[in-house]
Amino acid sequence: MAVKLFVGGLSFSTSTDRLREAFAACGNVESASVVTDRDTGRSRGFGFVEMATNEEAESAISKLNGTSLDGRTIQVEKAKSPGAGGAAAAVAASVAVAAAAVRAAGTVAAAVAAAAAAAAAGNLVVAES
Numbered sequence: 001m002a003v004k005l006f007v008g009g010l011s012f013s014t015s016t017d018r019l020r021e022a023f024a025a026c027g028n029v030e031s032a033s034v035v036t037d038r039d040t041g042r043s044r045g046f047g048f049v050e051m052a053t054n055e056e057a058e059s060a061i062s063k064l065n066g067t068s069l070d071g072r073t074i075q076v077e078k079a080k081s082p083g084a085g086g087a088a089a090a091v092a093a094s095v096a097v098a099a100a101a102v103r104a105a106g107t108v109a110a111a112v113a114a115a116a117a118a119a120a121a122g123n124l125v126v127a128e129s
Contacts, residue, residue, distance in 0.1 A: 001053075001054075002030045002031075002050040002051065002052060003050065003051050003053070003054050003056075003057035003078065004048055004049075004050050004078070004079040005023075005048065005049045005050070005051060005057055005060060005061065005076055005077065005078060005079055006046065006048060006075075006076070006077050006078070006079040006080070007019065007046060007047045007048065007049055007074055007075070007076050008045070008046045008074065008075040008076075009045065009046070009072050009073055009074045009075050010034060010043065010045050010046055010047055010069065010070070010072060010074060011043075011045075011069070011070035011071055011072040012042060012043045012045060013043075013070055014034060014043065014047075014069060014070045014072075015034065016032050016033055016034050016047070017032075018069075018070065019032045019033075019034055019047050019049060019069075020032035020049070022064065022069055023049045023051065023060055023064070025063075026051070026056055026059045026060035026063055026064065027051055027052060027053065027055075027056025027057075027059060027060065028051065028052035028053075028056060029049060029050070029051060029052075030050040030051065030052050031048075031049070031050040032047065032048070032049045032050070033047055033048055033049075034046075034047040035047055035048070048079060057078065060076060061076050061077060061078070064076045065077065
């Protein structure tokens with residue numbers, strides 16, 4: 001089964017073909033892509049590579065992480081599953097915090113009042129999950 005790797009720190013000039021070429025030294029590359037901005041078409045400085053096996057993926061991580069590609073030091077690690085972070089995770093965490101506040105305060109109005117008072121006093125704490 002293919003293993004997807006995240007590759008960060010790419011030069012804006014690194015192409016998908018160049019990325020594939022660099023990882024091919026570590027095994028069979030099933031796919032490679034440099035992520036580009038949808039409006040400008042310019043590289044966003046990161047990409048993904050799928051290696052054919054877990055062993056080839058581990059080899060690529062150990063051989064290429066922290067090395068230079070097109071003049072930039074790259075970061076190579078196993079890609080996180082979709083939804084493991086970003087805006088969706090932040091919204092989910094906010095909803096969980098809000099639900100806990102409502103349960104603790106008894107009503108939505110009481111929870112909002114408590115949050116407003118905490119913010120006004122400078123005591124509002126944001127927890128990260």
